[in-house]
Amino acid sequence: MKTAGKPSTINYQLSTNRQFVWRIVDFIVAGIFIYAGALKAIDPVQFASDIDNYKILPWPVSVALAFYLPWLEILCALGLVFRFLYRGALSILTASIVVFTLATIAAKVRGLDITCGCFGHASQHWSFPAHLITNLAILAGLLLLSFKAISGNRPQNAL
Amino acid sequence: MAALALLPAAGEAIYFRDKISWRSAIAPSEMVTVEQARGWDDTAIWVDARPDDEFASDHVPGAISLNEDRWNELLPQFLAVWAPGKKIIVYCSSLSCNASREVAHRLRKEAQLSDVFVLEGGWEAWLKKNR
Numbered sequence: 001m002k003t004a005g006k007p008s009t010i011n012y013q014l015s016t017n018r019q020f021v022w023r024i025v026d027f028i029v030a031g032i033f034i035y036a037g038a039l040k041a042i043d044p045v046q047f048a049s050d051i052d053n054y055k056i057l058p059w060p061v062s063v064a065l066a067f068y069l070p071w072l073e074i075l076c077a078l079g080l081v082f083r084f085l086y087r088g089a090l091s092i093l094t095a096s097i098v099v100f101t102l103a104t105i106a107a108k109v110r111g112l113d114i115t116c117g118c119f120g121h122a123s124q125h126w127s128f129p130a131h132l133i134t135n136l137a138i139l140a141g142l143l144l145l146s147f148k149a150i151s152g153n154r155p156q157n158a159l
Numbered sequence: 160m161a162a163l164a165l166l167p168a169a170g171e172a173i174y175f176r177d178k179i180s181w182r183s184a185i186a187p188s189e190m191v192t193v194e195q196a197r198g199w200d201d202t203a204i205w206v207d208a209r210p211d212d213e214f215a216s217d218h219v220p221g222a223i224s225l226n227e228d229r230w231n232e233l234l235p236q237f238l239a240v241w242a243p244g245k246k247i248i249v250y251c252s253s254l255s256c257n258a259s260r261e262v263a264h265r266l267r268k269e270a271q272l273s274d275v276f277v278l279e280g281g282w283e284a285w286l287k288k289n290r
Contacts, residue, residue, distance in 0.1 A: 041171065044171060045175065048179060059181075063179060068168040072160070072164040072168075075164050089160060
């Protein structure tokens with residue numbers, strides 16, 4: 001007698017598909033940060049100038065961040081890809097995008113005509129709404145992954 | 160992970176040590192000291208990036224005013240004096256001011272001029288060494 005798929009088999013298939021979709025989101029977000037980090041790591045001089053344009057931090061701090069932040073982004077993005085220190089990587093990337101978004105808004109409010117430097121020279125001529133929408137889209141992706149990481153560890157949501 | 164990122168960052172800081180200054184936003188290769196500028200003598204043009212009132216009160220002898228407030232008006236006047244091969248020394252009030260850096264940047268980008276330098280310490284440094 002032919003039987004339809006067993007409930008456990010169907011559930012397993014659904015779970016696998018969901019995991020696959022989440023992994024794609026992981027790779028997309030990680031890809032964005034690896035690309036953005038690499039562009040900035042290649043030209044830290046320009047990135048230091050971009051940070052300085054926000055007129056928030058003293059120059060030596062801008063230089064230190066210009067050397068440090070791109071590598072932090074790249075390593076955290078690799079953490080998402082290889083699921084190494086996953087939650088920590090998500091937290092750091094979320095914090096960094098929140099800080100950059102707030103700094104961009106603050107700069108706009110203060111009337112500063114700035115380059116966010118988020119994607120190196122590629123973002124040089126982006127408008128303020130373009131910066132904001134990009135940052136918010138990335139933030140949405142990170143929050144989704146964070147939500148999944150937290151809820152995925154609960155036994156009742158094991159699927 | 161945060162600690163791990165320090166390693167490549169430190170390596171990069173060492174690699175780029177000649178291209179970026181920790182003290183000032185201007186690359187060491189784009190800066191000039193008062194002593195060096197003195198050596199250039201007639202081969203250099205002095206550009207005062209400070210506001211009009213500060214330029215009017217005093218400035219480096221022979222300097223031309225070129226500030227961002229009246230950029231479009233003053234740039235043609237500067238270009239009339241400039242000649243190929245001349246070095247351009249831009250200065251503003253002191254070490255902490257940004258005007259000279261901005262004007263130097265615009266001269267390179269917008270006027271496509273090379274040999275544009277920023278005076279280390281600005282007008283304050285020049286005063287100390289010359290008066």
